[in-house]
Amino acid sequence: MKALVVGASRGIGAAIALRLAKDGIARSGFAQIVITARAPSPALTEVASGITRLGAQPHIVTGDIGDATVPARIGAEAIEACGGLDLVVANAGITSPGPLATLSIESWERLFAVNTRGPWLLAQSVYEALRATKGSFVAVASMSGMFPHPGSGSYSSTKAALIMMCQQLAQEWGPDGVRVNAVCPGMIRTPMTESIYADPAIAARRDEIVPLKRVGQPDDIARVVSFLGSDDARYVTGEAIRADGGFSSSILSYVPGLAKSR
Template identity: 50%
Template sequence: MRVLITGASRGIGAGIARRLANDALARGETPHLALTASRESDDLTAMVAELEEQGARARALVGDMADPASPARLVEQALAFCGGLDGVVSNVGIMAPGRLAELDQADWDRLFDVNVRGTWLLAKAAYPALKASRGSLVNIASMVGVHPHPGSGAYSSSKAAVIMLTQQLAQEWAADGIRVNSLSPGMIHTPATDKMYRHPEVAMRRQEVIPMHQIGQPAHIAGVVAFLLGEGAAYMTGQNLLADGGFAGSIMAHISGLPPQG
């Protein structure tokens, strides 16, 4: 298994790297994983060391996805290390909360540059390698790309664009044997959201509205990504899977007067 994972220094990206490495090693394979981040960090270095200690081959790559030249360069470096690509996971994404009426254009542009244009350019650069391997692309979107999140600035719009980009790529690349799917996480406890979940009341109120009554972990998302990249999803393309503990589908349960749910 040869996979490029963006935004892989910690959180969901790191969880995906761990899961793919563990699964490949369990099959008796030596996985080659190219892990990217926007800058060098102790987290990225430690992630590579952890994977290599387990028996995987891993390489740290650095590039800002807001730079239009970065995606192609990262793919080129990943190909040099991996010798090809069986999968690409576009996980990198940024947020800049704000109400649209007051949002700065610079914040809107940066989110679309990283979350949407970066995802497209990464896919475009990886296309020849994925065609050669009849591989798979997984884009990490968000449940707020399906349901609007007031005050999220351009984030909801950008993730909705990622979902449509995924569906269009899936249609255009299906004949080449490339599967393209997206995964929309719900409320996940990561280093980026840890400050919020340190408030017991916030964590409790969020758990209460999730039908499964638990906040998701990176490992939950990693398991779905492993499925989408694997043979079990060999006849799936153009799909957006929600991994949110049932939250997005629970809106009717919050209407007063209906029977209690869950």
């Protein structure tokens, strides 16, 4: 396993990097994981240490994927570090809530630069490497890219565009044996959202409205990414897989007066 995980210093990205290291060692006894973040940090160093403890080899690359010059450099450095790539995971993403009626152009464009343009430019930079290995590209989108999320600024739009980009790439790269998929997390408890769950009442309410009766953990998403990057998913491409505990398809359960199953 030779993998690149962009946006890996914490939360879902960190969990993906560690899961790929663990599963790579289990499957083949070998794993090299390139992890990136906008800038060096103790958190990124700790993820690298965790990869080492699992028996895999980490490489650290830094840079802001929202800068149009950075994705190609990240891809090139990852390919050089590993001598090729089997899996690339575009996980970096940002939010900037606000109503569309008053959203600034700067906010709109910054989110698109990081959440959509960055993964596209990254995909361009690793295409030849993935074609050589018949590898896989996975983008972490969101259920907010499949359903409108009021007040999320351009976030829902960026993630919807990201999903469509992956589906288009899957069609274009399929003849070369390269698979492209998106994973769409639901409510996941991460360092970014921890302040919300610090309120026990809100945490309990969120657990209650998920059909599986719990908010997700970063490793729940990491397991899906690992599957998509493995040979077990060798016939899966062009998919946007929701990993949300059933939440986003549960809307009809809230219609007043419907019969209840229990």
